[in-house]
Amino acid sequence: MSEQRVASPRTFPTAGEAAFREKVRGLRRWGRWGEDDQRGAVNLVTPEKVREAAGLVRLGLPVSLSRAFPVAPAANNPNPAEHYLRRRVRGEHGEGSVTDYAGVNCHGKATTHLDALCHVWNHDGMWNGRDAAEVVTGDGVTFGGIEQFADGITTRGVLLDVPAFRGASFVEWERQVTGEELDAVARAAGVEVRPGDALVIHSGREAWDRAHPRPWGAPDPDGVYRLPGLHASCLDYFHDSDCGVVVWDMMDAVPNEYGVPHCTHAAIFALGLPLLDNALIEPLAQVCRRESRTDFMLTVAPLPIAGGTGSPVNPIAIL
Template identity: 40%
Template sequence: MASDPPVPSRPTTPRPLTEAAFRDLYRRLRGRAPEGGENRRGALHRLTPERVVAAAAEVRCGRTVSLAATVETRSAPDSPEPASHRMTAPAHGETGAPGLVFARDRFAMNVHGDVDSHLDALCHVIFDGELYGGVPASTVTPAGAGALTLDLVRDGIAGRGVLLDIPRLREVPWLDPGDQVTAEDLVAAEAAQRTAVGPGDLLFVRVGHRLRRRTLGPWDVTRARAGLHPTAMEFLAERGVSVLGSDGNSDAAPSAVAEVGFPVHVLAVNALGLHLLDWLDFEELVPHCERQARWHFLCVIAPLRLPAATGSPVNPIALL
């Protein structure tokens, strides 16, 4: 007799957290952070050479897939200050000249905007006057950050990426703005996708933001966006995740904590020492994972070498 089909996970409405409850969660998670010399690399200390080698060994077909969105250069509700790109050469009429001519251009970006894919360094989030590991916020000055900067990942990040697709779990194309992903959602997605998140993994959580944006158009994500509920960060701490990425910015809006606008950023970066990847794009990756029935892959992340920076545009690559 055939078994009944699995019942899709339905969205629940997690309770908002009081400031006191959030601070208690913050203290618990901060207590899980590494101590001693390892703490300056944050959760990357779990991404050992052995785990990188194991991740590389799982490449099957050699297909590469970008997890970054196309850089936006036009103003939109979620991009009031878009990246700028302009040609600086050749000059008008120079293309028809004989001999050598170079085409040149210039690019500028608000790294921590709400549309372009980027990586958050550990110096990006200040909470109660401190950075991750109790580093004084005074190390961040107008001249640049002096500790926990992008320089920590100047050699790149490579490891086992795992994609958990929450809209797929709930049998919807995307999560609506304001929806929140719980730890129970993450566990259920693991089971549905027959995968598991483990120590040192690069965890990617799809909320369907990019598909919704392409289908319905951009909107003001500062007011409403899907993301993780703060208590979901306990799942990441228990599994020993090294990096967190999403096709949103991991935080839902409105915030589950009225007094803290970006509670997941605080818990991930400031408490747990996780580098965050915001505003990624998983829409090309998902069909490959479905065809292979494998939701893990080697992932390589190569930020720019900006030693005193708090973040960088980034183009993560999944190798399947």
């Protein structure tokens, strides 16, 4: 998450940061898998869960949930990725090779990436109560880094298609996605969300971009962020559903009634729940509608960056 100027509390009711801290304390799962645990909700992705996911492959159809490597500057991509090529020609017959250099900001609102459990925290601490002042070093984090997921995450994915449920094209800022609505979406689709599942939450980011002059994740012309997305009550749904990872296209709704910079991102340090940000979900939603499917096998493979706070990923849903 990057620093951003949000709408003034004068134009949005606020319950205050202290109320949010109390809410988070009531939900957090510190110590559930031991005081030294660094994998959090991914512990729910058991071998039995992987076998369950593999049994969902019927068509043999893979669908990528990754956006293109974000090399183009944009209003929601102020630090574009770098990609350079170097060509080498050897010998008199023109043999040669070409190599790449790639550099990318692992966070923000353009790169499809997986957040590590060290990524965000509040006054009470990181995941499992760790002190950020002790964990974050110039050479990387010493607790909760992205390398904890080096074996990848393979589990049952469940699509929660909010625009389809609403009969709309995309989520509007004036109507944030609530935890109660996510539950209603699942019940309307006739799908049971089970522990260790990956919740793939479609809010219609591509349709939103087509309907607006500025891409989702960009500030308004006055420099203020007003972003449609998920309400703080989704934290309760994540907690109660016992999901193993959340995959989403729109993220925290901004602003929020608590006046905090990140609201649903608190799932990381409170629930030990890794978040897969900026997913490209529209193609999967289209396939699921065509095939009358709501669940599938999902694989996520982050780079094992030692001490890293996140990693670009190319999530693959397999139907």
